[in-house]
Amino acid sequence: MTTKPMQPPERQPIGFWTARAGEAIRERTQGALREIGLMQPEWWLLQQLSLDPDGIDRDETIEKIGHNDTPEAIVEAISSATAKGWLVETGSRLKPTDAGLEQFQRAFDLQQQLHEERMQGISEAEFVTAIRVMQRTIENVGGNAWHW
Numbered sequence: 582m583t584t585k586p587m588q589p590p591e592r593q594p595i596g597f598w599t600a601r602a603g604e605a606i607r608e609r610t611q612g613a614l615r616e617i618g619l620m621q622p623e624w625w626l627l628q629q630l631s632l633d634p635d636g637i638d639r640d641e642t643i644e645k646i647g648h649n650d651t652p653e654a655i656v657e658a659i660s661s662a663t664a665k666g667w668l669v670e671t672g673s674r675l676k677p678t679d680a681g682l683e684q685f686q687r688a689f690d691l692q693q694q695l696h697e698e699r700m701q702g703i704s705e706a707e708f709v710t711a712i713r714v715m716q717r718t719i720e721n722v723g724g725n726a727w728h729w
């Protein structure tokens with residue numbers, strides 16, 4: 582972090598800081614996932630697969646997590662995860678393989694470590710407040726955001 586003097590927080594633009602936070606988090610997360618052989622959309626897919634041992638509907642999954650990037654990125658993640666042996670597709674159902682569940686566990690453990698890293702010096706109450714502020718800011722400017 583820079584040591585140059587800045588204006589006090591109440592005079593700084595929230596859009597600047599939310600954009601910089603998003604960029605920093607994505608860069609750190611994507612780099613760490615790459616180190617264990619995953620692209621971020623593959624992580625989102627494996628995470629969804631972990632929630633339902635009977636499998637998940639392909640189109641519903643693309644619709645649900647496509648807004649994190651693009652629906653095309655999720656379609657590509659499905660193809661990639663299939664090629665890597667992490668899932669099988671039967672009809673419109675996607676089911677994780679044992680290899681997929683193992684890769685999910687590695688990624689889940691990594692995501693826990695990354696969350697702990699991001700939360701250093703931040704209480705749960707502060708985190709909840711920050712999320713609520715971002716949600717309210719989005720609403721205040723007429724935006725619409727949703728996360729499962």
